[in-house]
Amino acid sequence: MNAEIIAVGSELLLGQINNTNARFLSAQLAGIGVNVFYHTVVGDNPERLKKALEIAEGRSSLVIFTGGLGPTKDDLTKETIARHLGMRLVLDDEAMVSIEQFFKRANREMTENNRKQALILEGADVLKNEHGMAPGMLVSKGKHHYMLLPGPPSEMEPMFAKYGLLALAGKMDGRAKIVSRVLRFFGIGEAALETRLEHLIDKQTNPTIAPLAGEGEVTIRLTARAESDDLAWQLIDGIETDIMEIAGEHFYGYDDTSLMKELSGLLASQGLTLAAAESLTGGMFQQEMTSLAGASKIFKGGFVCYTNEAKINVVGVNAETIDNYGAVSEQCACELADNAARLLGADIGISFTGVAGPDDLEGHPPGTVFIGIAAGGRTWSKKITLSGSRKLNRLRTVKNGSHILLKYLKEAQDA
Numbered sequence: 001m002n003a004e005i006i007a008v009g010s011e012l013l014l015g016q017i018n019n020t021n022a023r024f025l026s027a028q029l030a031g032i033g034v035n036v037f038y039h040t041v042v043g044d045n046p047e048r049l050k051k052a053l054e055i056a057e058g059r060s061s062l063v064i065f066t067g068g069l070g071p072t073k074d075d076l077t078k079e080t081i082a083r084h085l086g087m088r089l090v091l092d093d094e095a096m097v098s099i100e101q102f103f104k105r106a107n108r109e110m111t112e113n114n115r116k117q118a119l120i121l122e123g124a125d126v127l128k129n130e131h132g133m134a135p136g137m138l139v140s141k142g143k144h145h146y147m148l149l150p151g152p153p154s155e156m157e158p159m160f161a162k163y164g165l166l167a168l169a170g171k172m173d174g175r176a177k178i179v180s181r182v183l184r185f186f187g188i189g190e191a192a193l194e195t196r197l198e199h200l201i202d203k204q205t206n207p208t209i210a211p212l213a214g215e216g217e218v219t220i221r222l223t224a225r226a227e228s229d230d231l232a233w234q235l236i237d238g239i240e241t242d243i244m245e246i247a248g249e250h251f252y253g254y255d256d257t258s259l260m261k262e263l264s265g266l267l268a269s270q271g272l273t274l275a276a277a278e279s280l281t282g283g284m285f286q287q288e289m290t291s292l293a294g295a296s297k298i299f300k301g302g303f304v305c306y307t308n309e310a311k312i313n314v315v316g317v318n319a320e321t322i323d324n325y326g327a328v329s330e331q332c333a334c335e336l337a338d339n340a341a342r343l344l345g346a347d348i349g350i351s352f353t354g355v356a357g358p359d360d361l362e363g364h365p366p367g368t369v370f371i372g373i374a375a376g377g378r379t380w381s382k383k384i385t386l387s388g389s390r391k392l393n394r395l396r397t398v399k400n401g402s403h404i405l406l407k408y409l410k411e412a413q414d415a
Helices: 020-030 046-057 077-085 094-105 112-118 153-169 188-198 198-202 227-250 259-269 284-290 309-315 319-327 330-344 390-415
Strands: 003-007 033-041 062-066 089-091 119-121 123-129 136-141 144-149 177-187 208-213 219-224 249-256 274-278 299-304 347-353 367-375 378-385
Touching: 003 020, 003 046, 020 033, 020 062, 020 153, 020 177, 033 046, 046 062, 046 077, 046 347, 062 136, 077 089, 077 119, 094 112, 112 119, 119 136, 123 153, 136 153, 136 249, 144 153, 144 198, 153 188, 177 227, 188 198, 188 208, 188 219, 188 227, 198 208, 198 284, 227 249, 249 259, 259 284, 274 284, 274 309, 274 330, 284 299, 284 390, 299 330, 319 330, 330 347, 330 367, 330 378, 367 390, 378 390
Parallel strands: 003 033, 003 062, 062 144, 274 299, 274 347
Antiparallel strands: 089 119, 123 136, 136 144, 177 219, 177 249, 208 219, 347 367, 367 378
8 A cells, every 4th residue: 555645735835834744644654554655735726636636546545635624615625535536525423513512612603614524525434533623534436545634733643543543454454564763873974874884775675774864963764664563673673783883882862762852861760960051052951951851850950151240150150260261161161060060959060161153252163162061070071063053053062962961871870
């Protein structure tokens, strides 16, 4: 079964929202052995939608639509598909009751056009919407299957996970399974990593190896196809072993993790607390840390000390340190980290000071950064040199600091 995902909505073409639905559906479909070969986006126009559908039918056996199931006049997905397939739209009683109850609970008057959301293609398998109003549906005609899903991810994702997958799986007995695993690397560029793995990439068939550059890091997606999940995962495990032998020193985690998530988890498992002092990053590290659940157990707090006065008067950096070495220096970074930990009673302190850009500072070019660490009874700093925009330099500084601290904790754990 080869699939195409058609996202319907002019707002997607205008760049007003991101098409996260296609990414979600592709990952979910791979898990049941469906190949997604095409993503299409089309505006709220019935003629263009009909043309996109005709093209999809010529190359895919499963066509999934997201969006265009709402109550307004520009929501025309059901109507367009019904005309194309020569099928009637009928009222689904259960969906209608659910919509009426929604308005009653919200103490709002239901307008007549809301009845439109309860219409389904006659004979379709109905996918219940437990987070909104318009139901989804799956209908088959000839050699093709058509699935219609609502556009809002908060409705579409739970609907597909709970009902859509089961509806499709019932039509796919005995199909091969496709599984994927993402390996995450830091401290090596995409080109350098691909060069190291070139001999594996050149001969790839199953599993496939797909490097992808991220913001300051690199990921590799491994995808395998086999008759069962177990066999597919065995193929993934084998190629992962080969990759780790080549570039394992840069690996830090799997799938949807992040450097900050890994750091947070390791701090928690070791029962350690952290404090931060930030200059050029302006609180970005603290924002990322506190965005994670359970951060209060490991993160004591921190300082945003953007000016020299704040470094001296708030965090307690010696004025002579800045006079003699500058704010952008190893010495300042060390004092910031040490003082942050001491003032907040944390086991570990981390600091960031440097030049985000676009102008030089204290004779240092943009991208010059010092990251200070105070841990285990000693204090040290690391100088890194970045190249990029102001925004990217700040982001990479936070990631580098997370990686430095993560590496230190792992080495301490293994010692």
